[in-house]
Amino acid sequence: xxxxxxISPGYSWYEATVGDRPERPALDGDLxxxxxxxxxxxxxxxxxxxxxxxxxxxxxVEAHRFGDGASGRNGGQLGTGQRxxxxxxxxxxxxxxxxxxxxxxxEAKAHLFDFAAANAIEIDFMPGQMSVVHKKRYLKHYEAxxxxxxxxxxxxxxxxxxxLETARxxxxxxYFGGVRDTGTGHIHPMKLVIGTARVAAAAGAKLFExxxxxxxxxxxxxxxVSTAKGTITAKKCLIAVNAYGGALEPVSAAHVMPIGSFxxxxxxxxxxxxxxxxGESVDDSRFVVRYFRRSKDGRLLFGGREVxxxxxxxxxxxxxxxxxxxxxxxxxxxEITHAWGGYVGITMPRKPFVREVMPNVISAGGYxxxxxxxxxxxGKLYAETIAGNRDRLKLLEDLKIPAFPGGSRLxxxxxxxxxxxFALRDRI
Ligand SMILES: Cc1cc2nc3c(=O)[nH]c(=O)nc-3n(C[C@H](O)[C@H](O)[C@H](O)COP(=O)(O)OP(=O)(O)OC[C@H]3O[C@@H](n4cnc5c(N)ncnc54)[C@H](O)[C@@H]3O)c2cc1C
Numbered sequence: 436x437x438x439x440x441x442i443s444p445g446y447s448w449y450e451a452t453v454g455d456r457p458e459r460p461a462l463d464g465d466l467x468x469x470x471x472x473x474x475x476x477x478x479x480x481x482x483x484x485x486x487x488x489x490x491x492x493x494x495x496v497e498a499h500r501f502g503d504g505a506s507g508r509n510g511g512q513l514g515t516g517q518r519x520x521x522x523x524x525x526x527x528x529x530x531x532x533x534x535x536x537x538x539x540x541x542e543a544k545a546h547l548f549d550f551a552a553a554n555a556i557e558i559d560f561m562p563g564q565m566s567v568v569h570k571k572r573y574l575k576h577y578e579a580x581x582x583x584x585x586x587x588x589x590x591x592x593x594x595x596x597x598x599l600e601t602a603r604x605x606x607x608x609x610y611f612g613g614v615r616d617t618g619t620g621h622i623h624p625m626k627l628v629i630g631t632a633r634v635a636a637a638a639g640a641k642l643f644e645x646x647x648x649x650x651x652x653x654x655x656x657x658x659x660v661s662t663a664k665g666t667i668t669a670k671k672c673l674i675a676v677n678a679y680g681g682a683l684e685p686v687s688a689a690h691v692m693p694i695g696s697f698x699x700x701x702x703x704x705x706x707x708x709x710x711x712x713x714g715e716s717v718d719d720s721r722f723v724v725r726y727f728r729r730s731k732d733g734r735l736l737f738g739g740r741e742v743x744x745x746x747x748x749x750x751x752x753x754x755x756x757x758x759x760x761x762x763x764x765x766x767x768x769x770e771i772t773h774a775w776g777g778y779v780g781i782t783m784p785r786k787p788f789v790r791e792v793m794p795n796v797i798s799a800g801g802y803x804x805x806x807x808x809x810x811x812x813x814g815k816l817y818a819e820t821i822a823g824n825r826d827r828l829k830l831l832e833d834l835k836i837p838a839f840p841g842g843s844r845l846x847x848x849x850x851x852x853x854x855x856x857f858a859l860r861d862r863i
Contacts, residue, residue, distance in 0.1 A: 445775030449625035476506035479675035481814025487638035498647035502628035508777035518805035543812030556630030563715030567613030592618030677800035678780035693778035699755030703733035722857035
C-alpha cells in the first residue's frame with residue numbers, strides 16, 4: 436500500500452520512485468539539545484545536516500514523514516536568482532543590494548549541487564530551464580531580462596527565444612517567446628529530502644517523524660518545544676514549517692500563506708516525442724503559474740492550479756489534463772499515472788520570510804514557489820548563524836515582509852479573492 440501523505444492530497448510520482456525511505460521514530464520522552472528544529476522539509480533537514488556536521492547537538496521533529504510538505508512534492512525547478520528578477524530588486528533596493536541577493540541565490544544553487552555531490556545523493560539533475568510568455572506584451576521585458584542578466588549581473592547563461600525557437604523547444608505553439616537559462620535545471624526533490632535526512636542522521640542529528648510540535652515557549656535563554664509524548668529543550672530553535680504550520684506560531688502564520696498547487700505525471704512519452712526534446716523545465720508568465728518538465732524516464736510532469744478549491748485528489752488529473760491539452764492537444768487521452776498537490780508558502784511581496792519571532796527562535800519559509808534551492812541554503816545559513824556568523828542570513832532577515840491583511844479569520848478568504856482576480860487577469 437503506497438504511503439498517502441495525510442497533509443497533502445494525492446500519491447506523488449516522487450514517492451513512488453524515491454526508493455528506500457527509512458522511517459524515523461516518534462519522540463517519546465524529554466530531551467535536551469543545543470538546537471531544536473521543527474519541520475522536516477528542505478529548510479529543517481538541511482539545517483540539521485549542517486549543524487550536526489559542525490558538531491552541534493541538534494534534534495528535529497516532523498509532524499508526518501520527511502518530504503510530506505512542499506519539499507517532497509514540488510516541481511523540482513531550480514530557478515536562477517530570487518523569485519523577483521534581479522532588475523526588479525535593483526529598482527527596489529539599488530544595485531549593490533540586488534547584486535548581493537542575486538549572488539546569494541547563485542551560492543544557493545552551487546550549494547545544492549555541491550551538497551548532493553559531496554554526500555553521494557542522486558538527485559536526477561537535468562539541465563536547462565525556460566520561462567515563457569503567454570501574453571505578447573510581456574516579450575520586451577523578457578528580451579531585456581536576458582540582456583540585463585549578462586551585462587549587469589554577470590550571468591551569461593540566459594538567452595532570448597523568439598516564437599519560433601520557443602515552439603521548437605517546447606513542442607507547442609501556445610507561447611509568444613521567452614528566455615532559456617542553461618545555467619540551471621531541475622531535480623527529483625524527494626531524493627534530495629531523503630538523502631539530506633540520511634546525511635543529518637549519519638552526522639548525529641536526532642530525527643523524529645510523526646511528532647507534531649504543539650507549542651513553543653521561550654523563557655530565560657531556553658526554548659521548549661512540546662509534543663504529544665515529550666518535550667525538547669534547547670538554547671535555540673528553528674521553525675521550518677513553511678506553509679504547513681497552521682496556528683503553531685502566530686507571526687509566521689500571519690506572514691506565510693499556503694496556496695495549493697497541483698501536479699500530474701503522465702506515462703513515459705517515448706524518446707521520439709516532440710515535447711521538450713531538449714529536456715528543459717518550463718514555467719510561464721501567468722501569475723497563477725504553470726510549470727512543466729520531462730522526468731528522467733520521459734514522463735511529462737505538469738503543474739499548475741485552477742483557482743477553485745480542489746479537495747479531492749480525484750479532481751487533480753482532470754484539472755491537470757485540461758491545462759495539458761491547451762498546450763499539447765495530442766495528449767488529450769494520455770494516461771496520467773500519478774496526481775498530487777502541496778501547499779506553496781507565499782508572502783505578500785513574494786520574497787522569503789526569515790525572522791526572529793521570539794528570543795532565540797528564528798522562523799524561515801515563504802519562498803513563494805522559489806524554495807527548492809533557497810530553502811536548502813537557508814538551512815546552511817542558519818547553521819552559520821549558530822556558529823556565530825549571521826551576516827548572510829541577515830540579507831534575508833532585512834527584507835521587508837508585511838503581514839497579509841485580514842487577521843487570522845479573513846486572511847485566507849481575501850487571498851482567495853485576490854487569486855481569482857489574478858487568474859482572471861491571466862486570461863485577458
Ligand atoms: C506543488 C508545488 C510545486 C512547487 N514547485 C517548486 C519549484 O518547481 N521550484 C521551487 O523552487 N519551489 C517550488 N515549490 C516550493 C518549494 O517546494 C518550497 O519552497 C520548499 O520545499 C520549502 O521547504 P520547507 O522545508 O521550508 O517547507 P516544507 O517542505 O513544506 O516542510 C515543512 C514541514 O513542516 C512540517 N510541520 C508543519 N507543522 C509542524 C509541526 N507543528 N510540528 C512538526 N512538523 C511540522 C510539515 O509536515 C512539513 O513536512 C513548490 C511547492 C509546491 C507545493
